[in-house]
Structure formats: structure tokens, C-alpha cells
Amino acid sequence: MGFVLIFAFFIPHHPFDALGEDVTVFFDIVAVFAFILGGGNLLRMHGNHIYTRHKDRWFSAVTLAGFLLMLFAGLFKIGQEGWCGAVDQPGAWFNNIYTATFDPLQSTMYALLAFFVASASFRAFRAKNREATILLVAAFIVLLGRTPAGDYATDWLPDSLSIFKVSNLANWIMSVPNLAGQRAIVIGIALGVVSLSLRVILGVERSHLGTDKS
Amino acid sequence: MALTLFGVVLNRTGWVWLIAGWAALAGVAIAQPADMQMWSVKAQDRPSDAGDAVQLFWSPIAPAAEFICYIVQRAPAAEGPFETIATVVSIDTQYVDAAALTGDVYFYRVAALDSVEAGAADQTTSPADSLSAASPARTVDTIYTAVAGPVNSTAQWFNLRRLNQFLVIIILSAAIIYFISQARSGKQLYVRKIAGLQAMEEAIGRATEMGRPILFLPGIHDMDDVQTIAGLTILARVARTVAEYETTLNVPVSRSLVMTTARETIKEAYAAAGRPDSYNDNMVHYVTDEQFGYVAAVDGIMMRQKPATCLYMGAFFAESLIVAETGAEIGAIQIAGTAQPAQLPFFVAACDYTLIGEELFAASAYLSGEPRQLGSLKGQDVGKVMAMCALGLGAALLTLHSLVPGWPILANMADWVGKVFQVR
Numbered sequence: 001m002g003f004v005l006i007f008a009f010f011i012p013h014h015p016f017d018a019l020g021e022d023v024t025v026f027f028d029i030v031a032v033f034a035f036i037l038g039g040g041n042l043l044r045m046h047g048n049h050i051y052t053r054h055k056d057r058w059f060s061a062v063t064l065a066g067f068l069l070m071l072f073a074g075l076f077k078i079g080q081e082g083w084c085g086a087v088d089q090p091g092a093w094f095n096n097i098y099t100a101t102f103d104p105l106q107s108t109m110y111a112l113l114a115f116f117v118a119s120a121s122f123r124a125f126r127a128k129n130r131e132a133t134i135l136l137v138a139a140f141i142v143l144l145g146r147t148p149a150g151d152y153a154t155d156w157l158p159d160s161l162s163i164f165k166v167s168n169l170a171n172w173i174m175s176v177p178n179l180a181g182q183r184a185i186v187i188g189i190a191l192g193v194v195s196l197s198l199r200v201i202l203g204v205e206r207s208h209l210g211t212d213k214s
Numbered sequence: 215m216a217l218t219l220f221g222v223v224l225n226r227t228g229w230v231w232l233i234a235g236w237a238a239l240a241g242v243a244i245a246q247p248a249d250m251q252m253w254s255v256k257a258q259d260r261p262s263d264a265g266d267a268v269q270l271f272w273s274p275i276a277p278a279a280e281f282i283c284y285i286v287q288r289a290p291a292a293e294g295p296f297e298t299i300a301t302v303v304s305i306d307t308q309y310v311d312a313a314a315l316t317g318d319v320y321f322y323r324v325a326a327l328d329s330v331e332a333g334a335a336d337q338t339t340s341p342a343d344s345l346s347a348a349s350p351a352r353t354v355d356t357i358y359t360a361v362a363g364p365v366n367s368t369a370q371w372f373n374l375r376r377l378n379q380f381l382v383i384i385i386l387s388a389a390i391i392y393f394i395s396q397a398r399s400g401k402q403l404y405v406r407k408i409a410g411l412q413a414m415e416e417a418i419g420r421a422t423e424m425g426r427p428i429l430f431l432p433g434i435h436d437m438d439d440v441q442t443i444a445g446l447t448i449l450a451r452v453a454r455t456v457a458e459y460e461t462t463l464n465v466p467v468s469r470s471l472v473m474t475t476a477r478e479t480i481k482e483a484y485a486a487a488g489r490p491d492s493y494n495d496n497m498v499h500y501v502t503d504e505q506f507g508y509v510a511a512v513d514g515i516m517m518r519q520k521p522a523t524c525l526y527m528g529a530f531f532a533e534s535l536i537v538a539e540t541g542a543e544i545g546a547i548q549i550a551g552t553a554q555p556a557q558l559p560f561f562v563a564a565c566d567y568t569l570i571g572e573e574l575f576a577a578s579a580y581l582s583g584e585p586r587q588l589g590s591l592k593g594q595d596v597g598k599v600m601a602m603c604a605l606g607l608g609a610a611l612l613t614l615h616s617l618v619p620g621w622p623i624l625a626n627m628a629d630w631v632g633k634v635f636q637v638r
Binding site: 006009010011012013014017024027030031034035036037038039041042045056059063102105106109110112113116117119120121123124182185186187188189190191192193194195196197198199200202204205207 | 262263264265369370371372373376379380383386387390391394436437438440443444446447450451469470471473474479483496499500501502503504505506507509510511514518532535536538539542553555558560562563564570571572573574575576578579582586587590591593594597598601
């Protein structure tokens with residue numbers, strides 16, 4: 001099947017033209033049914049925590065309550081409008097819970113990222129050795145170059161030295177050394193994907209199937 | 215110039231459509247080119263497709279500025295009836311009829327509309343819904359080009375636009391298979407050391423000594439992502455070592471299919487290590503498909519269980535830094551690997567070791583130490599040599615071209631080198 005899909009990429013003729021999409025649809029169908037396994041596992045595991053009075057049972061109780069509430073609200077569609085309307089309809093139970101509870105919680109988690117970026121930068125940008133010092137200087141220029149203060153600080157430079165304006169230096173760092181590094185990584189990733197795919201298709205790599213025996 | 219008509223403010227594009235619509239309704243204002251006999255449209259099947267399109271090309275009418283748009287018409291027979299299928303509002307001189315059906319025969323012709331506002335045309339191409347409805351009002355005499363056709367759209371068995379990718383894949387695959395066979399025959403192959411993978415056993419040993427669990431995250435994508443597969447191949451190696459060390463392994467996942475696959479992987483790894491009894495299904499547990507719900511649960515697990523070792527192997531996005539920073543907060547030794555270039559800096563900043571891009575895909579082969587798998591890594595190097603040669607050649611050609619601008623062949627050669635590796 002792996003080889004068929006690879007060759008289908010180069011064959012525009014029917015039935016190969018739609019083969020990739022068909023397989024994706026098959027996968028989605030399998031994934032939907034597999035969700036029953038996931039939901040079942042969630043119920044069993046957290047139910048077990050509550051039943052055995054595990055020390056994390058209160059977290060499990062909150063998880064189960066949220067899961068069952070959303071499941072009930074999602075399935076309880078007995079009308080066309082109002083509370084029992086479609087899940088994406090404004091005013092429906094599911095939609096209300098999603099937008100009033102789940103969305104803000106997701107946003108909160110995402111907002112934490114700003115604080116984590118600060119703490120990670122604090123650790124990463126210490127001038128411990130030569131490479132770290134280069135990283136620190138580059139990061140300082142890029143950060144400064146992305147703010148109006150950077151432009152203001154080097155605005156006095158004449159046009160002949162405009163390359164040394166902080167914003168121009170920041171753009172150069174991002175579009176030359178940074179982009180070159182990114183492209184090298186992407187080329188390596190593409191080659192790695194080809195290599196792993198061949199190993200899997202040829203049966204050389206079978207550990208993800210639970211066995212090394214080919 | 216803007217004018218309000220029936221409450222609608224007409225800008226340049228509005229004028230174009232107004233004039234085109236009026237012309238179609240009235241069947242007038244079709245300009246007569248001076249060299250009408252010379253003006254023709256060429257219709258041909260679009261190459262390398264599934265047989266669902268016809269390409270049209272025509273030469274521009276001079277002077278182009280006097281013409282506001284071209285009207286493309288299609289008919290099942292040379293004598294008609296012709297139906298307007300599109301208006302090309304610009305100096306564009308080509309159109310793709312993507313509504314052609316495989317095997318059906320079509321005839322095409324193109325008309326040019328005279329412009330009252332020179333230069334009013336813009337660069338948009340869109341179907342002329344209003345025109346097509348009014349097309350019967352037009353007369354055949356108003357069409358300029360000779361009828362082109364018959365042409366029918368047929369499906370091809372090979373996409374020639376992807377020939378370059380096909381050849382690159384063939385060369386790469388041949389190199390990988392060659393080195394696998396070399397390794398099978400017993401030839402020693404050198405593979406550079408990867409620090410993150412060498413530290414893997416040490417990290418598992420540390421968790422064993424501290425009596426704390428090992429946390430493994432296979433990313434947030436499903437089994438249709440090659441990064442998840444790469445993550446699970448690493449999980450198999452990790453699980454085998456964990457089983458030998460009799461340490462606790464915890465694998466929270468965000469996809470049900472990943473859960474079932476990871477369970478099978480770990481079960482087999484424990485069996486291979488001779489400790490099938492130590493395995494239990496709770497090692498792998500489903501959390502949620504939602505990205506931030508998953509990361510919240512994982513953060514909670516990390517803060518409560520305080521794993522000594524955290525391994526992140528797979529597709530990660532915004533959650534990468536959140537989990538890695540939480541891991542750093544609890545003092546865990548952390549090894550990450552992903553093929554998401556945007557997330558690599560976060561992992562590098564927060565983790566002890568990071569597998570960058572290709573190292574993630576090489577990890578399983580590297581950890582297995584099997585000659586056949588190591589041979590496949592060696593085959594990758596051929597691809598790297600190809601990429602380096604192309605980059606060096608392209609850079610040299612463009613540099614030379616900038617020094618000697620009178621030699622356009624240098625730029626053309628650089629362009630050709632770029633096209634060899636272009637993905638279509």
C-alpha cells in the first residue's frame with residue numbers, strides 16, 4: 001500500500017488521482033471509531049481512581065464530570081433550535097459550554113506561553129561560552145530590531161551606513177543565517193522522512209508495530 | 215474615478231464589470247482588431263492532469279490598453295451554440311477551463327471588449343456569471359478569433375511536472391537500498407554519534423536510581439504523521455530498556471489510535487525484554503484530542519508525579535515550550551525530538567538534549583544498532599551530497615551572474631538547478 005500511494009502521487013489518471021484522499025477518508029473513519037476506545041479508556045482509568053480512592057481522585061472527578069457534561073450536551077440534540085440545537089449553533093448547550101468554559105481555559109493555557117518564553121530565554125541567553133554569546137547577541141539584535149525603540153536608537157546613522165541600523169541587522173539575521181539554518185534542517189527532515197518511510201515500507205523497521213522481527 | 219450608481223460606488227473594477235455586463239447584454243461594443251485574420255486562440259488539453267481541464271492561449275491584441283477584457287466562449291460543436299464561460303479582465307492571454315469533462319469534445323473562441331477607459335483593466339480572472347446568462351443575446355459575428363478545436367480533455371498516466379521529484383526519489387531509494395544491502399553483507403558503516411540518543415540510557419538509569427517514573431510524549435498528531443511513527447519507534451527502544459531496568463513508564467497520548475498502537479509497541483517490547491508480566495495497559499492512557507487540554511493534563515501529571523526523565527518525541531506545536539519548561543521546573547532530565555522547525559528553538563532552550571529534524575527519524579535505527587537500519591541512514595547521505603552540490607552550484611552560478619551580468623546563461627542555469635529540486 002505504501003508503494004501504491006507513492007506511485008499514485010505521480011499518476012494523475014483515475015483511480016490513482018483520488019487514492020490519497022480516499023485513504024485519508026478511510027483513516028478518518030477508523031480514527032472516529034477508535035475514539036470510542038479513547039473515551040472508554042478515559043472513563044475506566046478515572047473511574048478506577050475514584051473507586052480506589054486514589055490520591056488524585058478529585059482531579060479524576062473533575063475530568064469525568066467535564067467529559068460527561070460535554071458528552072451529554074453534544075448528544076442531547078432533540079430540537080432544531082435553542083438549547084438543544086446543533087453543536088455549533090449559538091445558544092445551544094454544547095456551544096455555550098464550549099465558548100464560556102473551554103475556550104477561556106484554552107486561552108489561559110496558551111497565555112502561559114508568554115511566561116515560559118521569558119523563563120526559557122533567561123536560561124538560554126546566558127553567555128556561558130562563545131556559541132551562547134553569539135546567540136545572546138543575535139537574539140538581542142532581533143528583539144531590539146522588532147521594536148520601535150530599535151529604529152529610534154539607530155535612526156541617526158547616515159544612509160551609507162543604513163545596513164547597521166538595528167532593524168536592518170535584525171532582518172539580515174532572520175533572512176540570511178537563520179533562513180539558511182532552517183533550510184538545512186528542512187532538507188534533513190525531508191531526507192529523514194524518505195529514509196524512515198522506506199524502512200517502514202520495506203519492513204526493515206517494525207518496532208512501531210511491536211516487533212523487531214522482519 | 216468613482217461614481218455612485220443605484221447606490222453602489224463604482225471603482226475601477228466596478229467600471230470594468232459594468233461595461234462587460236452591458237456589452238454582453240447588448241451584444242455590442244466588440245472591437246475589431248486590425249489584424250483579425252492573424253488573431254487566433256490555441257486550445258489544448260492541459261498536460262499531466264486527471265483529464266479535467268483545457269488550456270487556452272491567445273496572443274494579446276495590440277494596443278492592449280484599449281481593450282478592457284477578453285471573453286472566453288465554449289461550444290460542443292464548431293458551429294455553436296457558444297456559451298460564455300469566463301471573462302478575463304486584464305492583459306492576460308491565457309485561461310484554463312477547469313470545468314471540462316473527460317472525453318467530451320469542445321470548441322473555443324475568444325472575443326475582446328473595447329474599452330472606454332484605457333488602462334482600466336486589472337489582473338483578475340473570474341467567471342462571468344452575468345455574462346453567461348446573457349450570452350444567447352450575442353451574435354456570432356461579434357467574435358474575433360477563429361474557432362479552436364476540437365479539443366478534448368484526457369487523463370495522463372504520468373505527471374511530467376513531477377518528473378524531477380520522481381527521479382530524486384528513485385536515486386535516493388536506490389542509494390538507501392544499496393547501503394542496506396551493503397550493511398547486510400557485513401560491511402562496517404560509520405554513523406556519527408548523536409548525543410541525545412547516547413544519553414537516553416543514562417536518562418532511564420537516572421530515573422531508576424531515583425525511583426521516579428519516566429514520561430514519554432509521542433506528540434499531538436495521529437498515526438498518519440510520520441513524526442508520530444518515528445516517536446513510537448523510539449518508544450519501542452525506550453520501553454525495552456525500561457522493562458530491563460524495571461522502571462515505571464507513563465505515556466499520556468492525545469489520539470486514540472496512538473494509544474492502541476503505543477500499547478502494542480510497549481507490550482511487545484516488554485515481552486522482548488523477558489518481562490511480559492511487568493506490562494499493564496495503564497502505562498498508556500488517553501487524555502484528550504484538544505491541544506491545550508492535553509498540555510494542561512500533562513503539566514498536572516508532571517507536577518504531581520515528578521518524573522525523573524521526560525522524553526518528547528513526535529509532532530509538537532505551541533505546547534512544546536509549556537511542557538519542556540514544566541519539565542525543567544521539576545528538575546527532570548529532558549530529551550526532545552521533533553521535525554517542526556519552529557519548535558526546535560524552544561526544545562533547545564528548555565531541554566538537555568534535542569534531536570533536530572532528521573535525528574528524530576534516525577533515532578530508532580541508531581538505537582537498534584542493526585546494520586540494515588544503519589545502512590538506511592548512510593543512504594540519506596547521498597541525498598545530502600545531492601542537496602549540497604545543488605546549493606553550491608546554484609550559489610556559484612548566481613554569484614558569477616552578478617559579477618558578469620552580460621551572461622544570462624548563468625542565471626538560466628541557476629534557475630534550472632533550482633527547478634530540479636522544485637516541489638510541485
